[in-house]
Amino acid sequence: MKLLFRESHEWAAIDGKIAKVGISDHAQKELGDLVFINLPEVGMTVSAGDVLCDVESVKAVSDLYAPVSGKVVKVNDELEGAPELINQDAMGSWICEIEVTDVPNDLMDEAAYNKFIKE
């Protein structure tokens, strides 16, 4: 399994053909208390960098971007009624699974990402 990050703070945990996608702990802190997540539609095809879905806090909406290209094959329904799970454990709360067709080469590994957010 490979864990990669986008500059826009999404992560992808790639295991074979399937990537679990979520947002980083840093992103979770920046967004504040999440109150809702508009989960992506299963079956939707995305290219890396496309808007995947959005998350709502009380006074803001933020788009999440697809870190990899592919087809959304599963969404984490548990988040629908409990977006606070992302606040509690961002790295453990996957949003959807994407059947990967392409992994862009500008994604960062964890060490590089941690360095990136420090800067």
Add this chain to the structure above:
Amino acid sequence: MKLIFEISEQGKRCATLRTPEVNHTKVGKKFARTTKLELPEVSEVDFSRHYTALSRRAFGVDNGFYPLGSCTMKYNPKINEEVAALAGFTRIHPLQPENTVQGALEVMNTLSGYLAEITGMDAVTLQPNAGAHGEYTGLLLIAAYHASRKDFKRTKVIVPDSAHGTNPASAVMAGFEIINVPSDEQKGVDLEELKKVVGDDTAALMLTNPTTLGLFEKNIKQISKIIHDAGGLLYYDGANLNAVMGVVRPGDMGFDVVHLNLHKTFSTPHGGGGPGSGPVGCKSALAQFLPDPRVEKTDKGYKFVCSKKSIGKVASFYGNFGVYVRALTYIITLGAEGIKSAAQHAVLNANYLKANIEDLYPTEKGRHCMHEFVVSMQELKDKTGVSAMDIAKTMIDRGYHPPTMYFPLIIHEALMFEPTETETKQTLDEVITALREIYDEAFKDPEYMKAAPHHAQIGRPDEVKAARQPIVRYKK
């Protein structure tokens, strides 16, 4: 306090009705309601006390200072309400024969004419029900105009980053794509950036002037030229017309379409969120596209007319007629001079407030503001941890309505003050003293301010909880 459902007792009655003297007809079983109608059952005393209690937990212009920027919370004259309640205005059916509603048509025609004069436009529709509805209507006019010229590639509407959220939302509803243009250092439209984004796909630029920062867009003539040279149209968001009415007209600034807010500029009440009214004016080239019907004066009296090229209807009947009656009453009372002096005093009051607090509440330097100004509390927050929100909530403890918070988005820790012309110098002086004291308090006891308000109806509500597990109705 209790909900009206919680004081309800089965069998209590408030309003009572005459028993019909004809045979009772029952609705057939196939159509009849089978579920119980769960409405409150209260006595007249319960009813009166309940709504009186609710009103005491509401805060209006009549309760006190209400400097809500961008909303023009001016005094709502009592005569307007009395006039609007006259039977000749309330007890008339919208589909009465035209010859029986000549007074109503005259109200509409006269008001349209006055608004055209005030905005420098050639034609006005009153139909839109609110400002955002007016924006949408105005953008449909622009779409119809370009389409009538077979200029179908104009799909984009340019919106400054300081714009009201309704601007981009309305443009998308009207089928346009949004191009955002940043502000320059003077907080006006960045002309160089504007030149980069205009082109043969530009349908229009939407602009608020004075801008949402309360500053007059000095480059308006250049902006108008850039947009018009590219074949686009200029749209005026009339939210801030109160600063300039009678002084300068959108039509003379180069705007082609304008919407107004009768509930801001023309003193009609906000009613806790509406009804408003968002008339739209336009230059003659767009008049044929205005919503149906419009009122025309003929030698045989007033009548409704329709245009083959109209965008259609945007609301049922003729819009918020009762609001027109109030706005017309206001304009008749003020007249040409009064309209201008209202704008002048709105600007005077804002500058007076600004001049006396800007050493503590920093705002755009070296310029006079128009009817409102935006301060940034970022520095205070950095020093004390007290935010714009904390200041707002402390104002509540002192019995003032806070200014608009966190808008426009380009100013950090923004507070937007719009005192309006109807506030007295005495009130402004009291507020100045209070704001200066509040500023000092931020250093003395920041924690107390962060927990404000302390003397309000409630403490700060848990908005996260409200949004995560929405409870949006009473359930037994």
Add this chain to the structure above:
Amino acid sequence: MSDYLSTTEKETSEMLKSIGVNSIDELFDDIPRDLKLKKLNLPQGKSQQETMEIMTALSKKNKVYDVILRGAGSYDHYIPSMVKNLASRSEFITAYTPYQAEMSQGILQAIFEYQSMICNLTGMDVSNASVYNGANAAAEAMLMSTDRTRKVFITFDNIRPDTLKVLNTYAHRRGITVCVLPSKEGVCDLKALKEHLDDTSAAVYIEQPNYFGLLEDAEKIGELAHEAKAKFVMGCNPIALAIVKSPAECGADIAVGDAQPLGLPMAFGGPYVGFMACTEKEMRKMPGRIVGETTDHDGNRAYVLTLQAREQHIRREKAFSNICSNQAYCALIASMYMAAMGPSGMEEVANACVSYAHYFADALASLGFALKYNGEFFHEFVTVSTIPAEKILKALDKEGILGGLKLSDNEILWCTTETLTKADIDRAVEVIRRVK
């Protein structure tokens, strides 16, 4: 002239001095000089007394009828005194949108109560704080129910003409097709509906009762819509809902309508108030403000504007709707009306409406006026006669009676409400009898 300013000349000059300018004009220096206006071409201001006289004179140029037999989207109902009286409190009238919850609990609670009453009336789960009017509520429901693949909004030719016009305006620039199916015998043609429903259908919209006053087999229509995975949107007269099956009972996903009959005067068409309610599933797509219950930091019950991330001030160009100001004050009146009437009062009003309509229709039938449609009707119905509609309406007009709405040369759409008496109807019938 009265200008509502209260600054004396002395104060003005003190203020100017404090600002550091010599005149008010200096404050307008940012405005290019050549753009400034010399003088507005408007009449001179008037005293309050004169204004009152002018406006009263204008109001008297309108004819107020003693008896009203016309509806078609605007209904004359009795408005209880306590509604008028309590609604006129200036705290309600002069408040803005309750953005500051800590000093606006009264407005927020009033909206919460309105939402609750609309939910109970319609049977739906969630109501918003109101939209502009019934026609706009239908248009908002159309925008809510269409998506990328389903862009056909199906309705019938028996909905209110204004609703259809507004739907068409809103659909045009959004790539939505409003498909208007013909009615049969005045009601929705189920066969035509079945034939037209497919995987492009976003929703089916009907009105209950429809424009001709007829009650629709809404449950069946809802079933057909759902079979095609389309949404079912019902436009309802709120008075009728007191005794007619609620949208929830009919399987509606979204219920809309104009709440004008609930305590708002006809007022030449406005301000009225559009209500919108939906199932919980559709809640996050609902436009407009919604008030929710929560607690403050001491655990006290509190009300706030909630689910705001749906709205334009946050979502901007991605918002589902641009609505900002709504018709809150009218919604307050509607909720006061429902509270003043209570369930039994509401039922009495509805029953009076339908009973007078049938009494009147029978009387007209005895004069040789045929009912155009056979279906069951609520408080409106269409008659066909050999005597020209124009003649009948003129004769009634002379007697201070506003007759029904002329639909064609010999068809009239009549309406009755509880404001009428048997004597009023008998008098109207007598006038009509004499028309030759």
